[in-house]
Amino acid sequence: MLHVAIAARAFRRYSTYRAATLAGIFTNSVFGVIYSYAYIALWRANPTAGGYDQQDAVTYVWLGQALLMTIALWGGGSTDDLAERVRTGDVAIDLYRPVGLVGWYLAADLGRAAYHLLTRGFGPTVIGLVVFDIALPASPVAALAFGLSLVLAVVVSFAIRFLVASTAFWLLDQSGVKVMSGAFAIFFSGMMLPLVLFPGWLGTLATALPWASYVQVPADVWLGKHTGTDLVAALGFQVLWAVVLLAACHTVLSLATRKVVVQGG
Amino acid sequence: MADAAAARHLRTYGQIAWLWVRAAWQYPTSFLLLALGNGLITGLDFVGLWIMFAHLRDLAGFSLQEVALLYGSASLALGVADTAIGSVERIGAYIRTGRLDQMMTKPVPLLVQVCADQFTLRRLGRLTQASVVFGWACTHVDWTPARVLVAVSMLVSGALVFFGLFVGFSCIQFWTTDATEFANAFTYGGATVTQYPLSIFPREVMVGLTFVIPVAFVNWYPCLYLLGRGDPFGMPDAFQLASPVAGLLTLAAALLVWRTGVRHYTSTGS
Numbered sequence: 190m191l192h193v194a195i196a197a198r199a200f201r202r203y204s205t206y207r208a209a210t211l212a213g214i215f216t217n218s219v220f221g222v223i224y225s226y227a228y229i230a231l232w233r234a235n236p237t238a239g240g241y242d243q244q245d246a247v248t249y250v251w252l253g254q255a256l257l258m259t260i261a262l263w264g265g266g267s268t269d270d271l272a273e274r275v276r277t278g279d280v281a282i283d284l285y286r287p288v289g290l291v292g293w294y295l296a297a298d299l300g301r302a303a304y305h306l307l308t309r310g311f312g313p314t315v316i317g318l319v320v321f322d323i324a325l326p327a328s329p330v331a332a333l334a335f336g337l338s339l340v341l342a343v344v345v346s347f348a349i350r351f352l353v354a355s356t357a358f359w360l361l362d363q364s365g366v367k368v369m370s371g372a373f374a375i376f377f378s379g380m381m382l383p384l385v386l387f388p389g390w391l392g393t394l395a396t397a398l399p400w401a402s403y404v405q406v407p408a409d410v411w412l413g414k415h416t417g418t419d420l421v422a423a424l425g426f427q428v429l430w431a432v433v434l435l436a437a438c439h440t441v442l443s444l445a446t447r448k449v450v451v452q453g454g
Numbered sequence: 455m456a457d458a459a460a461a462r463h464l465r466t467y468g469q470i471a472w473l474w475v476r477a478a479w480q481y482p483t484s485f486l487l488l489a490l491g492n493g494l495i496t497g498l499d500f501v502g503l504w505i506m507f508a509h510l511r512d513l514a515g516f517s518l519q520e521v522a523l524l525y526g527s528a529s530l531a532l533g534v535a536d537t538a539i540g541s542v543e544r545i546g547a548y549i550r551t552g553r554l555d556q557m558m559t560k561p562v563p564l565l566v567q568v569c570a571d572q573f574t575l576r577r578l579g580r581l582t583q584a585s586v587v588f589g590w591a592c593t594h595v596d597w598t599p600a601r602v603l604v605a606v607s608m609l610v611s612g613a614l615v616f617f618g619l620f621v622g623f624s625c626i627q628f629w630t631t632d633a634t635e636f637a638n639a640f641t642y643g644g645a646t647v648t649q650y651p652l653s654i655f656p657r658e659v660m661v662g663l664t665f666v667i668p669v670a671f672v673n674w675y676p677c678l679y680l681l682g683r684g685d686p687f688g689m690p691d692a693f694q695l696a697s698p699v700a701g702l703l704t705l706a707a708a709l710l711v712w713r714t715g716v717r718h719y720t721s722t723g724s
Contacts, residue, residue: 212636230654365487
């Protein structure tokens with residue numbers, strides 16, 4: 190119940206910035222249009238690149254724009270609060286509260302993600318539907334699985350951002366690591382270019398890394414590229430990374446806690 | 455007289471910028487990671503184009519090296535503008551925190567202060583990467599003295615166009631302080647558009663990128679000249695040499711918007 194309350198507050202916190210939300214939808218849509226034409230040019234020259242057709246590719250573009258803020262691809266979200274509290278030392282107060290820190294920030298981030306999905310996810314998708322005739326989910330199963338895949342994507346992204354924020358325990362400032370992490374996230378998530386286009390070993394590597402859970406997996410689920418056991422495997426891939434990374438968050442946090450104690454009061 | 459004032463402003467700008475560079479060095483690890491991260495973002499950007507070309511012989515009739523010329527020149531222009539004045543994006547935050555009011559009381563032009571504020575050399579990452587790509591693409595160009603001249607004017611004018619877009623669209627924040635992202639559609643959106651041959655877009659988009667948000671002059675028209683290619687949209691040949699005009703017009707428009715914005719500004723009052 191507590192975590193639901195945290196998520197609900199986070200949702201409301203973001204919903205106060207209405208002009209920012211509208212501006213964001215506009216910007217995502219502009220980028221959607223630019224990338225759509227780039228992909229159309231690519232798939233016109235090579236109509237089966239990566240096993241996608243032109244409609245798949247354009248749909249992929251708009252899904253990417255819709256997921257950009259929901260998944261917090263560039264970093265940020267609730268974990269920015271954590272990094273700031275580490276820098277100022279306020280995190281010491283958080284650590285003796287009778288609530289798990291990871292669960293607290295995860296709940297807040299899910300609330301944030303829900304707000305961004307409803308606004309900056311839904312908004313550009315509608316525009317994509319009107320302007321470019323993008324594909325709807327391939328089947329009811331695909332739609333349902335997409336929802337699940339999306340939640341898992343946010344959890345994986347949260348865990349990575351939590352680890353990035355935790356570097357502040359040692360570096361005092363997360364911004365350098367955050368920029369690096371954002372660069373990797375954009376490239377290896379399939380945001381910049383679908384991972385299905387990555388050639389050879391680069392493609393194998395990219396589809397095995399956790400960032401593939403951000404955009405490539407949910408998009409393929411939406412497009413109906415995974416069915417049956419393949420669909421279970423795709424979601425299982427996300428679950429696996431979510432579990433591994435959340436465990437890493439707990440480990441890092443317990444190491445960091447000792448560090449805070451060593452620094453003293 | 456005006457020259458002396460400009461030189462003085464430039465020196466003040468340099469002094470403020472240098473303070474920020476020294477401040478950034480207080481966290482050397484973070485500084486290096488930021489520079490590396492910025493280089494990485496733009497570097498991976500180009501890897502993206504390269505991967506595209508693993509599936510293509512040409513993009514709308516342009517080879518990889520020709521696209522690299524477009525990409526490198528635009529990225530250099532953006533990098534110069536962003537390094538010099540990228541901080542102007544933050545005026546919304548300055549307005550919210552009342553910092554802009556403090557700046558207005560100081561005997562240095564507001565625009566100089568805002569642009570120099572939080573100056574950061576980490577953007578050198580982009581400049582380095584863009585120079586490498588541009589240098590490689592330049593080996594593809596059949597150089598003549600006229601083309602060298604156009605290339606130089608392209609880089610300067612391109613930076614001016616982006617300078618204008620950054621300042622002009624940041625001014626939206628004088629009216630709505632929390633809609634900062636609106637400007638990104640034009641600044642970074644413009645930068646993304648210029649990575650591709652504009653022939654991938656429909657004619658209407660192309661006209662908009664020429665006459666409304668003149669990013670086509672950043673690299674598209676001058677690069678057509680450098681490559682000795684005809685205009686796929688049949689625009690006048692004079693456009694290929696008109697980048698300086700576009701740069702100066704954008705800059706003038708931006709400064710006008712800036713002045714209107716500052717006059718309109720009434721502080722948040724707290």
